[in-house]
Amino acid sequence: MNFFKTFKHDTWVKPYIKRYKGLLLTALFLGLMTSFCAAALMFTSGYTIDKAATHPVNILLIYVPILLTRAFGIGRPVFKYIERLKSHNWVLRVTSDLRTRLYKTLESDASFFNEHHKTGDIMGLLSEDISHLQNLYLRTIFPSVISYLLSIIAAIALGTFNPSFGFFVFLLLFIEVFIVPLVSVSIESARRAYQKEVKSDLYVQLTDNILGADDWIVSGRKTDFQNLTTQNVKNLDQSKAKSKAFRRNRDFGLQLVFVAIVVCFLIFTNFTMTNNQEQANFVSAVVLAIFPLSDTIIPVSQGFEEWPLYKDSIIRLNTLKPVKSNLPTQVDLKPDDFESLELKHVSFEYDVDSPVLIKDFSQKVTKGEKLALLGPSGIGKTTILQLILGDLSPQKGQVKVNDLDVAQIQDNREKIFSVLNQQPFLFNTTLLNNVRLGNEKRTDSEVKKAIERVGLKDLIESLPDKYNTIVGENGSRFSGGEQERIALARILLQDAPVVLLDEPTVGLDPITENNLLATIFDVLQDKTIIWITHHLQGVNHVDHIIFMNSDQIEMQGNPKELYQTNAHFKELYKMDQGL
Template sequence: MNFFKTFKFDTWVKPYIKQYKGLLITALILGLFTSFCAAALMFTSGYTIDKAATHPVNILLIYVPILLTRAFGIGRPVFKYVERLKSHNWVLRVTSDLRTRLYKTLESDASFFNEHHKAGDIMGLLSEDISHLQNLYLRTVFPTVISYLLTIIGSIALGIFNPSFGFFVFLLLFIEVFLVPLLSVTIESARRAYQKEVKSDLYVQLTDNILGVDDWVISGRKADFKNLTTENIHNLDQSKNKSKAFRRNRDFGLQIIFAAIAICFLIFTNLTMTHNQAQANFVAAVVLAIFPLSDTIIPVSQGFEEWPVYKDSINRLNTIKPIPNTLPKQVELKPNNFKSISINNITFEYDSDSPILIKNFSQQIQKGEKLALLGPSGIGKTTILQLILGDLSPQQGQIQINDLDISQVQEKRDQLFSVLNQKPFLFNTTLMNNVRLGNETKSNIEVKKAIERVGLKDLVESLPDKYNTVVGENGSRFSGGEQERIALARILLQDAPVVLLDEPTVGLDPITENDLLETFFDVLHNKTIIWVTHHLQGISHVDHVVFMNSEKIEMEGSPKELYKSNQHFQELYRMDQGL
């Protein structure tokens, strides 16, 4: 019931079964032929041996069985290879479509998913869940369908020969392919849920321990640090050992049932096929033919056992729905035609429980102006940048670029806005490739020029691989300040008229921060800049300062004016400078 309930409203698995049904049916038929050849190989081998043992007068009497043995011996690996080829081709086509669909679904509104899903959830969707669906077909669906077909076909074939014996064998096979797998999924479902819960707790504990290791050491509680996860690890190991023991016992039981089938065949054939020598030659052949079928039937239980993992992935994928496109008719605004950004009495909050509330916020930002947004953490400075980009929409008010609503320029907003945040992501490829992400049409000379403008030329040319230096995972080859300069070089290549800086110097030492700010405002002197910052370092580079608190704009004006006339600004400035 749970199986059919999972697929009742499914839109991620069923459509692709129908789309590629021809290839799917071919793979299943080839799987049947593989099992048939395996059984036929043993049958003809047994018959040939029996027939040869009766001293035939003419070798031609066993020539045909010899040829069939060779044919089935060749046919089994050939059909198996082609079946694997077709089944994996089918699965890879389906998963390729699934990954493309998932990417488009996530890409259609990345900010929505970032708001409603944790990063780990998205990574799980992209990697684990699609892989689980791939394994669902290869390890559960294909083996199960083929084993069911073999059970039905074999039982019918025996039933035609002897109805009572055919029904008896069907019951034994029914235990193998249905009852035991059902028992497996029932027992292991609860056990795997428990293991998942223990793992989750273990991950939380390990994360807390690693991040707080210094405090454990300083407090002299090294033993407690080592023993904190011991209980969870012990419980997890115990549960896994129970799963292993259950699988061993289950597979042994399945082998016993299969041995019982073989004994039944042996008894049946001796009772019904020993009336003369010609019939007796088939006794060993018939019994031997059933043994290869165990390789097809016994793995069904393992596939069923993994169903809870696949079910979770299917359910999670089916919660992902594409975001409807509610954008108005799009207008192309040329970067050279940019004139101003108008923020008109916007009000925004994420929900009633959110501490962030932006109320009646307004600003007029002209082309080439440098604006700094200051204030305590958590009052919505970064949210304002997201509103300006169009990632979020205000509940009240409007944001315009020139005379257009910001929602009207979303399709090509990358031509209008560049963003540099606290931790720019650098890919594990060459420096040239990382910088060229800003504009892939730029030449090598232009990329190197951008790197030079941000002050990295001497450093880069001192490296063994120079501009082809691999930056490492997430830019680990370079320091924090150097990573920001690489990201700035991207922005120079992108050449958008508006640059949004979201605390790009946070976490850097004062000297590096000051040098970096000098570089930012030097190379971006002809750009419109909206800079979110938490202190006044480098504030002299901007034209206008807006200091926000949790309720309203507390003060605004040029840095010089505020320093002359606003006592609070003077105090903040002196504190920031250590005066």
């Protein structure tokens, strides 16, 4: 009942079985032919041996069995190989569709998903659930269907000779392919669920620990860090050991039942097939034909045993619902057509229980203008950047690019906006590849030119591998300032008219910060810049500065004019410069 209930409203398994049903039926047919050839091979081999032992008058009397033995001997691996190709092709097609669908589902509302799931949960979802569905097909559906078909075919075939014996063998096969698998599920269900829960906890713990590794080290609690997951790992290993012992004992029991089937066949053939020499030649052939079927029938219990894992994955995947896009008709705005960016009476709050973060904020930035937003943490500076990008939508007001709502250019917004934030991510590949991420169509010479413009040419050319230097995991080969320059080179290749700077110099020493800011504003002098910063270092590079305080603008204007006319600004500037 639980099995059918799980699939009642399923949209992650049944639709794909129907979509590729032709390939699935082909794989199942090939699986049956593999088992048939394996049984037929043993049958013809046994018959040939028995027939040869009767000293035939002419060798031609066993020529046909010899040919059949060779044919089935070749047919078994050939059918097996083709079946593997077809079944894995089917599974890979299905799982490819599933992974694409999962990505689109998560990507459609990534911010919502992160609010309701931990990072470790996301890792578990991506790493295990689709793999579980893949195993559901390969280790449960295929073996079970083929085993059921073989059991039915065998029972019918035997029933034509002796209905009573056919029914008795069917009962023994029923124990093998149905009763024992159900017992396996009932015994292992709770244990598997526990293992999955422990593993999920480990994902969450390891994610938290790795992201917070520096804090553990600084606090001097290295031992605690190492031992934090020890108990969970120990519990998981103990549970897996119990499952392994159960599996070993169960498979031994299945072998015993299969031995009982073989014994029954020995008795049956000796009673019914020894009336004359010709019939006696079939005794060993019939009994030997049974043995290869064990390779098909016994694995069914293993597939059933893992059903609780598959069930949990199917239920969790079916709870994921893509968020329908509410975007208006999209407009392909050309970068050269950009003229202005305007926030008109924008108000924003994250939810009804939170205070209004941004209230009636208005500002217009024209092409080529440089704007700096300053203020204490938590007042919404970064939120303004998210509103400009269209990642967030204001409850009131509008964000306009030229005369278009920013929501109208989301399909191609990378043509208009580029972002340089506090911690640009660098991939563990070459420097050229990392910079080319800004525009994959650019040539090596154009990438090198961008690297030169951000002031890294001498450093890179002094390295042994030069531009093919591997940057290391998350850019570990380079310092913080150098990583920002590499990300800046990406922006140069992207060549979007509006650049959003989200405190790119946080954590840098004053000298490095000054040099980086000078480089940024030098190479981006023809761009429109909106810069989030926490202090006044480098504000001489901008045309307009806004001081935000709580939900209102405290002061704004040209920094040079403010220095001359606003005593408060002059005081803040001197304090920031240490004067």
